[in-house]
Amino acid sequence: MDIPKKPNPVVNPWAKPFWDAAREGRLVYQRCKDCGTNIFYPRIACTNCFSDNLEWVQSSGKGTIYSYTVVESNCPSAFVGDLPFVIAIVKLQEKGVQMLSNIVGCDPKEVRCDMPVEVLFEKLTDDISLPKFKPIK
Amino acid sequence: MSNLKGKVAVIGIGEIPTGRYPETAAISYAIESAKMAIRDAGIKKDEIDYVLPTASLFSPAFNTELVTCRIVEELGLKNVKRNCQIFAGGSSSTCALEIAASLINSGGAKTILFVHADKLGTGVSLQGGIDLFSTAGISSEWEVPYGQHYSAIAALATTRYKYETGTTDEELASICVSNRKWAELNPNAFFRKPLTIDEVMASKMLSTPLRAKMSNMLFDGGAAFVITSAERSRDLSNKPVYLLGEGGAVTHFVYSQEPDVSRFGWAKAGKMAFEMAGIKPKDIDVAEIYDSYPIYQLIGFEELGFAERGQGGKMFLDGDTWPGGKVPCTTNGGMLSQGHTGAGGAVALLVETVRQLMGKAGDRQVKNARFALETATGGTYMDAQVTILGTEIP
Numbered sequence: 001m002d003i004p005k006k007p008n009p010v011v012n013p014w015a016k017p018f019w020d021a022a023r024e025g026r027l028v029y030q031r032c033k034d035c036g037t038n039i040f041y042p043r044i045a046c047t048n049c050f051s052d053n054l055e056w057v058q059s060s061g062k063g064t065i066y067s068y069t070v071v072e073s074n075c076p077s078a079f080v081g082d083l084p085f086v087i088a089i090v091k092l093q094e095k096g097v098q099m100l101s102n103i104v105g106c107d108p109k110e111v112r113c114d115m116p117v118e119v120l121f122e123k124l125t126d127d128i129s130l131p132k133f134k135p136i137k
Numbered sequence: 138m139s140n141l142k143g144k145v146a147v148i149g150i151g152e153i154p155t156g157r158y159p160e161t162a163a164i165s166y167a168i169e170s171a172k173m174a175i176r177d178a179g180i181k182k183d184e185i186d187y188v189l190p191t192a193s194l195f196s197p198a199f200n201t202e203l204v205t206c207r208i209v210e211e212l213g214l215k216n217v218k219r220n221c222q223i224f225a226g227g228s229s230s231t232c233a234l235e236i237a238a239s240l241i242n243s244g245g246a247k248t249i250l251f252v253h254a255d256k257l258g259t260g261v262s263l264q265g266g267i268d269l270f271s272t273a274g275i276s277s278e279w280e281v282p283y284g285q286h287y288s289a290i291a292a293l294a295t296t297r298y299k300y301e302t303g304t305t306d307e308e309l310a311s312i313c314v315s316n317r318k319w320a321e322l323n324p325n326a327f328f329r330k331p332l333t334i335d336e337v338m339a340s341k342m343l344s345t346p347l348r349a350k351m352s353n354m355l356f357d358g359g360a361a362f363v364i365t366s367a368e369r370s371r372d373l374s375n376k377p378v379y380l381l382g383e384g385g386a387v388t389h390f391v392y393s394q395e396p397d398v399s400r401f402g403w404a405k406a407g408k409m410a411f412e413m414a415g416i417k418p419k420d421i422d423v424a425e426i427y428d429s430y431p432i433y434q435l436i437g438f439e440e441l442g443f444a445e446r447g448q449g450g451k452m453f454l455d456g457d458t459w460p461g462g463k464v465p466c467t468t469n470g471g472m473l474s475q476g477h478t479g480a481g482g483a484v485a486l487l488v489e490t491v492r493q494l495m496g497k498a499g500d501r502q503v504k505n506a507r508f509a510l511e512t513a514t515g516g517t518y519m520d521a522q523v524t525i526l527g528t529e530i531p
Contacts (some may be wrong), residue, residue, distance in 0.1 A: 010277040027529045030191055041279050041391065067300075067398060069292035069344040071284060074352075076271035079284040087344070091394045100393035101279045113300040130282055 008077045008128050015042035017056050022129045027059040027119045029097050040097040061119035062136065063092040071106040084108050090117060090133050105134030138411050139383065143530035146370035146377035148516030149178025150488045152497075154325040155356045155476035159259040163199050164360025167254035173298035174361035175212075178304035179374040183215045185363070187246040189233050191253045192224035194269065194479045195260035208252055218246070226274060229253070229480040230487045231385075231522035237364045238380050241522065243418025248365045255479040257358035261292050266355050273356040274516035276391045288352055290392050290517050291430035292344035298399040298432055299346065301447075306346050308324035308450025310337035312431035313350055313473050318459045321472025325485075327356055327476040342434040351473075353429050360488045367530075378494045381416070381508070384409025392517040401514070402521035410523040412443075415531050416508055418442035423509040424464055425490045426472035427483055437512050438466060441465060441523065465503045468493060483513035487524070494528050 018041075021028040028077055030039040032046035033053045044050045066089035075083060086103040088111070103111050105120070124130055125137040151173025153166050167190070176181050183388040190203040208222045223233040224410040234250045239449055240246040257266060271286035290512040298304060314334055320326035332350070340350035372378035386402030389395040411417060443464050452458055458466035469475045469489035472482040490511040492498045514520055 006279050007277070009279070011284045012278060015278065041276075041394070067293045067297035069289050069296055069347070071289055071292075071344045072342045073269060074288055074341075074343045074349075075284055076268055076286050083285065085284060085287060086291065087283055089293060089398070098284050098393060100285060100391075102283050113297060124282075 003081050004078045008124055009130070012042070014044050017103045018042050019128060021056070022121055022131055023127065025121050025129070027061045027131050028056045029059055029094065030054045031057045038096040040095055040099060050064050053073055059097060060093045063090045063102065063117060065089070065111065065113055066091045066098060067102060067113060068111050070111070088133070099131070102132045103134065104132050108137070110135065138409065139239070141238045141242055141383065142381055142413055143379050144367055145364055146367050146379045147362050147364050147491045147526070148175070148180070148370050148373050148375055148377060149174040149441045150361070150491050151177060152325055152485065152488050153358060155327045155358040155478060155485070157258045158357045163193060163195070163254050163256040164202070164207065164211065166357065167203070167208055167252050170214055170254065170361040171183070171208060171250060174250065174363050177375065178363040182212060182364070184214055184248045185214050186218045187237070187249040188214065188217055188220040189223050189237060189249060189251045190220070191229040191251070191480045191484070192222060193255045195256040205421065221378050223469070224480065225520070227429065227480060227483050228483040228513045228520055228522045231511070231513040231524055234364065234380070234487065234524060242367050243362065247369070248363060249361050249387070250361060250427035252359070252361040252477070253481045253484040254359035256357045256483055257477070258480050260357070274383040274519070279300065280393065282459060285392070288343045288347055291432055292347040293392070294398045294518070295346055295432040298436065301399050304435070304447060304450045306338065307334055308454050309346075309351065309431045309435065309456040310334045311450065312428070312434050314335050315453045315458045316428060316467050316471045316474045319468045319501055320474030322460060322499070323469050323475060324499070326470040326472045326474050328470070347430065351431050353472040353477035353482070353491050356476035356478055358476065358485070359482050360404045360481055360484045360490060376495050376528055377514060378491045378526050378528060380524065381527045381528055381530065382410040382412070382414030384413070385522045385525065387519060387520040389519055390399050390432040390516070391497065394431040395518070399436065400440055401436060401518055403437050403512070403523070406521040407441040410510070410525050414525040414527070416525065421492065421508050421510045422465070422506040423493045423503050424466045425486045425511040426467050426475050427486060427508060427512045427514055428467055429477060429482060431473070433514065433518060434467060434471065441510065441512070460501055468498065468501055468503065486513065487511050490526055494526055
């Protein structure tokens, strides 16, 4: 079977600063300057108060694994070459900031819930680097 | 709380057996199911004044035909005021039921036909199905680039749920066995041979801890139901199945943004539905809980009050949910055994709920079923939809 090319993120215009920062190796999220709510993924307006007075803030890049799975078979065809690989939901230290990612840099068998992890960036193209996470040794 | 309690009733159901029909066109599943439902209701076809087809996923062209009134014309319905698609993924049936109920109760419609037909078993390839479900409802910016797909989504819920409750893989496998016990008695189910926990545990690992036999498979299918006012329903031959309670909670679009993948919104939706119906979980005779994967059936079962959190798995293992058990659960075999037909997975469950309450469930009939609960969820388990139906109004 021909393995199709992996899908790049389809970038929404207002999320461009996130991907610009990722390209430079920084994980950022939005914070509402009116009510202080942390926002992730990037939005047009605050999810708490609708304000569009939002700022970009750099994350510590550290967090814990909320849940994970080791994908061993029957994955989307573009990812067949990566099997087995780990998909996880990571909760960052910053309140309310959580995201899907892959856990890399370790044996998939070592991954556990609530394991501490930190961000790294995997370059997909000149424009896009994808944030992934590895265990903090 | 809505004022729909006891105001409307489902009066007819139709369903073709879930299966693989490479030689037949999807429209025939819609027409056969709709004809059955109208005949079952004991009404004249031209009493139907509203048609609500839900979406078909295998073919955008076929779906456009559903949107553009093909069912109305094929059935020769002469008095249809509106044909309008209602689609909420796996929640479509429940969402349509609540919307139809409101329409009837307001006088906007008199007799509504809801229809589902899809051809995901033979209309798409196996890999095509996986690829379809690796993008449908999954964020193209925040999740698709990581290889997210529906088995992994279920696995993420399973991992966290197991971590918090100590539930075992054997208990999860027993949910598949429980559903199969019912499917053995269901002529419309695809998988009808007995299944054991060992067979589930020996099946191929998909995404840990989820194995192949813990996963639904896609098939062709169609189902329909007819709903009218409670007043009109009393003149008809079937036992009316009244809408007694309903509740819902939308919790996320992007799966990784769900606040609690080991609970979702079931407790909130269930509380609404039970308060409206004025009954309690112990009053429910049949619990038709949406499966698609065992973890969702277990979470729904517990969050809706049929077991304490972390204790439900033992009930599936011990046979409490099997035919003859004290909490009959997902009595058509669910998507795990009857088969998944897209939006139709929950349509089949709703049709089964009505079938049990009408006393037409054959070998798997739950004796003296008066009250039943039915659930549905769509997308990446984006919402929790709960309906309580009954043969009397408490």
